[in-house]
Amino acid sequence: MRKKFMLLMTGLMAILILAACGSKSQDDVVKELKEKDLTSYKVDAKMTLKMGAESQVYNVEIWHKDPTFYRVNLKNTEKDQSQMILRNNQGVFVLTPALNKSFKFQSDWPQNSSQAYLYESLIKDIVADKEAKFAETKDHYIFETKTRYQNNSMLPFQEIKLNKKDLSPASVKVMDPDRNALVTVEFEKMKFKASFNKDDFKMEKNMTRAQLGLPAMADSGNADFIVKYPTYELEGTKLQDEQEIALDNGKRVVLTYDGKKSYTLVQEKVKVKEASTTFVEGNLVDLGFTIGAVTKHSITWSHDGVDYMIASKNLSKKEMIEVAQSVQAEEVK
Helix, strand or coil: CHHHHHHHHHHHHHHHHHHHHHCCCHHHHHHHHHCCCCCEEEEEEEEEECCCCCCEEEEEEEEEECCCEEEEEEEECCCCEEEEEEEECCEEEEEEHHHCEEEEECCCCCCCCCCCCCHHHHHHHHHHCCCCEEEECCCEEEEEEECCCCCCCCCCEEEEEEECCCCCEEEEEEECCCCCEEEEEEEEEEEECCCCCCCCCCHHHHHHHHHCCCCCCCCCCCCCCCCECCCCCCCCCEEEEEEEEEECCEEEEEEEEECCCCEEEEEEEECCCCCEEEEECCEEEECCCCEEEECCCEEEEEECCEEEEEECCCCCHHHHHHHHHCCCCECCC
């Protein structure tokens, strides 16, 4: 009897030891993430945005080569739109292939803000948040952390789900203050220790490559475009004036908002010109639906073949970003 009891206890202890070996604490996972080899990788992901009236889905291709080379290609297949963020030893570029245009930044991107589609950024967010919540399922470790966005008030939280097998990212949900997911990234394939060709991060090569097969969507510069109005309301600020200006190669609409927080919103559609690169004395900002450039008194971005600019001496950077993110509704005055 005693022998059977001892065998039973030994079996139970073995089960408990195996169970303990298969489970990791939050500190264990964080320690492993800190030690991850991120010398180079390639990732395919799908990003869904719910910031406007309808959800927008982007295929995202991410390349990283140590120490600071990045290539993030965002493509909305439904609208044949693409935009690329490129970082090499010349600086940080945002390419809009359909407009044959690029912006150049002297920026520390991606170190200055959360980036839901960059693995090392997610690791940084997890490590930085000492109050992060932790849970686990059969296949995943799950962290809820604070974000490091410039406009943190709109998207303050994120849920990061990691695969238990290798701690690679499975999904990320970036949430508003009510925990509604406004940005969801689903990682479909990740290859560590990826190899690259020597010109894979060159700006000119990537612009040419991205333009292959693009439809001539921006050649109809004189065609009408739908004027968009911001839905984010600033107290006491109202639309005061709207002017339409005919250009030789397109059209410009200028909306003037007056009040304590006054600003001007310019929307312009022009024909594609020769390739041009504009140097921006500002910071790259992720608006969710597109990448923009923000300075002390302005923010610019391109979307659906239209250039946008908000200029103001009264709005803070945070307010300009919030207004820009809300320029989604059509014919809302």
